[in-house]
Amino acid sequence: MFHWKMPNDSPLPHTLRSVGVTQPSPRREGSHAVPGIDECLLEAMRLPGARGAALVDWTSGLALGTVGEAPGGDHETAAAEAAELARLAAEHGTFTVQGADGPPVEDVIVSNPDSYHLLRFIDTSFDSSVFLHLWLGREEGNLALARIRLGEMAARLVLG
Amino acid sequence: MVRTPPPLPVRDKDAARALSPMLNRLAEERATGVLVREHGTLHLAEGRVVYAESPLAPGLDVLLTAHGTLAAAAWQRAAAAAEGPLRAAELLLESGLLPAGALELCHLDALYDAGYFALAPSSTPGRFHYDGAPRTGPLPSVPVVALERETLRRRLQLHRLWPDPAADTAPLIRADPPARRRPRENPGQPAAEPAGPARPAPVAPRQRAVLDRVDGTRTAAHIARELGRQAFHTLVDVRRLAAAGHLRPLAPVVPVLAPPPPTAPEQARNLPPPLPPVTDPDIALLKRLRDALEAL
Numbered sequence: 001m002f003h004w005k006m007p008n009d010s011p012l013p014h015t016l017r018s019v020g021v022t023q024p025s026p027r028r029e030g031s032h033a034v035p036g037i038d039e040c041l042l043e044a045m046r047l048p049g050a051r052g053a054a055l056v057d058w059t060s061g062l063a064l065g066t067v068g069e070a071p072g073g074d075h076e077t078a079a080a081e082a083a084e085l086a087r088l089a090a091e092h093g094t095f096t097v098q099g100a101d102g103p104p105v106e107d108v109i110v111s112n113p114d115s116y117h118l119l120r121f122i123d124t125s126f127d128s129s130v131f132l133h134l135w136l137g138r139e140e141g142n143l144a145l146a147r148i149r150l151g152e153m154a155a156r157l158v159l160g
Numbered sequence: 161m162v163r164t165p166p167p168l169p170v171r172d173k174d175a176a177r178a179l180s181p182m183l184n185r186l187a188e189e190r191a192t193g194v195l196v197r198e199h200g201t202l203h204l205a206e207g208r209v210v211y212a213e214s215p216l217a218p219g220l221d222v223l224l225t226a227h228g229t230l231a232a233a234a235w236q237r238a239a240a241a242a243e244g245p246l247r248a249a250e251l252l253l254e255s256g257l258l259p260a261g262a263l264e265l266c267h268l269d270a271l272y273d274a275g276y277f278a279l280a281p282s283s284t285p286g287r288f289h290y291d292g293a294p295r296t297g298p299l300p301s302v303p304v305v306a307l308e309r310e311t312l313r314r315r316l317q318l319h320r321l322w323p324d325p326a327a328d329t330a331p332l333i334r335a336d337p338p339a340r341r342r343p344r345e346n347p348g349q350p351a352a353e354p355a356g357p358a359r360p361a362p363v364a365p366r367q368r369a370v371l372d373r374v375d376g377t378r379t380a381a382h383i384a385r386e387l388g389r390q391a392f393h394t395l396v397d398v399r400r401l402a403a404a405g406h407l408r409p410l411a412p413v414v415p416v417l418a419p420p421p422p423t424a425p426e427q428a429r430n431l432p433p434p435l436p437p438v439t440d441p442d443i444a445l446l447k448r449l450r451d452a453l454e455a456l
Contacts, residue, residue, distance in 0.1 A: 036260040037268075037300070057269070059393045060317065061168035062310055064268050080168040088164070091364040104365070125229040126266055127389040129366075160259030 040157045041067040044134050047149055049141030051115065052134075054079055055122075058086040059129045071117070071135050082133045085110070086119050090129075107147060116143050120150045124158050132157075165400055169316045179279045179308045182286055187304035193291040200278025203246060208301040211246040212274035216381045217391040220249055220270040226388020229266075230258060250297050267299050272310055273390040275302075279311045314392055322399040330409035332383075332398065333376040337405040363406065370397045374407050 035043065037055055044053040045068050052068035056079045063079035070078045089095045089105045096104035103121035110117040116136040124130065132154050136146055183195060183202070190207035200214030213219055221239070224230040234257055235248065242248040249267055252258050318325070363371055373383045384394035401407045 036264045040261055055265075059390075059396055060272075060310075060314060061170075062272060062313075064265065074170075077170045080170045083168055091366075093362075124262060124265065126223050126227050126262070127387060127393075128265065128269060129393065130265065156259075157261035158259055158265065160261070 035156060037065040037157070038067070040132070040153050041065050043153055044132065044150060047134070047136070047141075047146050049137040049139065049146075050134060051137055052078075054082070054133045055130060056083055056086070056133055057128070057130050058083040058090065064130065069135070071115070078133070082117070082119060082131075086121070086131050087129075089119075090121070106151070109143070109147070111138070111143075114138055116141055116146070118143070118146055118150055120147075120154045122154045122158060165403075166320045169313050169320065179311060180286060182288065183279075183304055183308070186288060191288070191290065192293070192295075193289050195278075195286055195288045197278050197286040198282035198284050199280045200274050202275065202278050202307075203244075204304075205296045205301065208296065208303055209271065209275060209307050210296060210299070210301040211244075212271045212278050212307075213245070214274040214277035214391075216277040217270070217274040218385045218388060219274070220245060220267060222385060222388055223266050223270055223390070224258070229262065246297070246299070249299060253298055264300055268302070269390055271302060272307065273392050275307045276311050276314050276392050279308065318395055318399050321396065322403040324402070324409075326409040327398050327402045327407070328380055328395055330412065331377050331379055332374045332407050333410045334371070334374050335405055335408045363401070363404075366393075367397045367401055367406075370394060371401055371406055374401075376410060 041053045041055065044050060050068065052066070052070055052075075054063045054067070054070075054075060055065040056063050061080035061083040063075050066075040066079070072078055072081075085108060086105075089108045090103065102123035105121055107121065108117075108119040110119075115138050118132075118134045118136065120132045120134070122128070122130045122132065132150055134146060134150055136143070180195075180197070186193075186195065186204060187207040192205050192207075193203075195202040195204060199216060200212060202209050203211040218226070221235050225232045225235055230252070234252070238248040238251045238255070239245065242251050249263065253260060253263050318328070369387055369389075370383055373386060378386075380394050380398045381391055383389075383398075384391040387394070398407065402409075
């Protein structure tokens with residue numbers, strides 16, 4: 001219903017080469033590790049076609065961080081509505097894998113004639129219920145590439 | 161299928177912000193210090209909330225150590241070297257022991273969680289202690305207005321799930337879930353009872369972890385601490401489980417004066433005839449009937 005098989009065609013090599021931004025961001029001055037939440041969202045915004053991104057808690061519907069435009073014009077409403085969708089996917093046995101470590105669902109993809117929505121669940125080592133929500137324009141966006149890169153960003157956010 | 165809770169509320173931006181007039185004044189004057197309220201404490205720096213703690217919510221230390229994100233010894237070392245848990249978290253960030261994203265995320269989770277309880281209605285006025293140097297630090301802080309709006313939204317969310325707040329604080333006990341019940345979470349919708357064998361609504365995995373710890377003694381706060389899970393997340397599950405009939409709050413014990421024991425003949429006269437042993441296999445049907453009658 002929400003998540004279907006990805007297209008089989010992999011992104012073209014030149015597309016991949018053009019996305020240098022998906023390399024780990026340079027370390028900040030000082031000893032502490034990056035990226036934090038803001039850096040992660042800004043990195044997601046550098047994906048081709050990215051319009052907006054948010055880090056959302058799917059139990060409460062709270063946006064812990066937002067950047068760029070909000071689908072529908074309001075980040076808080078978008079976060080609450082995306083959280084509904086994420087929770088439905090995470091709680092229904094139809095979409096989940098039993099007994100797997102980490103989140104029961106990897107991502108949820110919604111497309112409409114204008115844009116893609118990509119929700120990527122984040123596997124934190126502490127108890128949480130968060131996902132990254134990336135809103136991509138359909139003309140410029142590359143769904144397959146964005147899905148791979150968002151997965152990498154989600155991992156780097158919590159693993160460093 | 162898993163019972164679908166009502167839609168998550170969206171913040172009402174025009175809602176009056178009357179959670180704590182004192183807090184709003186402090187935010188306006190960009191105060192730095194500690195606001196101690198009945199159910200929790202908010203740490204402010206230049207009018208923004210930098211840290212929150214509440215006895216009803218597991219702290220950052222519990223969230224980080226419960227599942228091995230951070231060794232308990234590492235937290236203790238940081239806590240011993242720092243003044244207060246916020247400084248301890250900043251030391252952890254500087255030391256690089258934890259990825260910045262994970263620590264920021266857990267810090268925000270803990271802040272909104274404890275803030276929810278700190279801003280709960282209280283019977284005593286809050287006290288504010290001004291502090292010296294304002295310092296927002298490297299971890300994210302939250303505007304007072306954002307915390308207040310989120311707290312109001314969370315109250316509304318819990319209310320929509322199950323309007324009785326008793327389960328938030330009382331010891332919880334498991335209940336026999338009704339085989340089928342009109343979904344009370346969506347009172348506007350007609351009850352669509354599919355034909356077929358009656359069975360209780362299944363419990364989502366995260367709710368199962370909560371339900372497994374319901375034993376007639378533990379409260380939601382105990383369960384949250386044991387699971388190393390945000391207390392508000394636990395309340396969401398508790399209210400949903402209460403709405404589905406899987407648990408209920410244990411009524412507070414009210415001491416009543418026991419009536420004098422009746423004399424033996426009187427006792428014999430007043431007692432109803434003993435119940436026949438229940439062997440009826442259609443007990444589930446009777447319960448459905450009861451639920452249907454209640455739902456009328």
